[in-house]
Amino acid sequence: MTNTRLKDLAARYLNKSVDTLAEEEQRVLRQIAEHRPTSRDAGAVAEEQATFGDRTADKVAAFGGSWTFIILFTVVLAGWMMLNSGALAWLGLSFDPYPFIFLNLILSTIAAIQAPIIMMSQNRQADKDRVAAGLDYEVNLRAEIEILRLHAKIDDVILARLDAMSAQQEALIAEVRALAAQPGSAPETRG
Incomplete structure (x- = not known):
């Protein structure tokens, strides 16, 4: 071009x-x-721009916000508590007796790591939204320009038709004048 x-x-x-x-x-x-064509898939464009860390944050956030994680985590917590307050406590081998201070440390560590990862994923979603908005703008701009181009084409066709009709009208007027100018072809009047 x-x-x-x-x-x-x-x-x-x-x-x-x-x-x-x-x-x-x-x-x-x-x-x-x-x-x-102007339109592009916003998801595909965002994936092209994603780094390894971005994709990892998305996967961690997706797993951390799933029912699988909630159920698995509940089972692990319940097992930890039952093991340390039941079977291992009876044998005198519990490594984290009630009030489960080590478990609290692990949960705090998981929360401290998981929160920024989820925030990274949310930031990435905001970036995806910006990409989608930009692509929407491009498509809307293209549509607007195409509409303007169609209007211009229609206007050109209309003007060409009007020019042709004007030329035909002028030709007819010239013929009528030529006929009127001929001797003996005066218009008849009825009375």
Whole structure:
């Protein structure tokens, strides 16, 4: 695509110079000029931009917010408490007797690690939302420009038809005048 074409599209449909266009606007105009679709999958774009840490945070947050985690964690906690207050306490081998101070330390550590990971995942979701909003803007801009282009085409067709009709009308007027100018072809009047 030529830079001239991009300048023409920018001036005609956005009333801007190419230098002042945002990246999204330039991308939309290039896609129009190259007859390529504008819409893209926001999830796929976000995944392309994701780092290993981003994907890991998403997986940890997804597991930490699932019923599987809640049920598994409940079973582990109940087992820990029963083991330390029941069977191991009876044998005198409990390693974390009531009030389960070691268990509290483990739970605090898990919460301290899990909270920032969940926040990372939430930040990543906000980034995904921004990507989706940007892609929506591109699609909306493309739709608006295409509507403007269709209006221009329809206006051109209407103007061409009006020009043709005007030319036909002028030809008919010329014929009527030529006929009226011929001797003996005066219009008849009825009385």
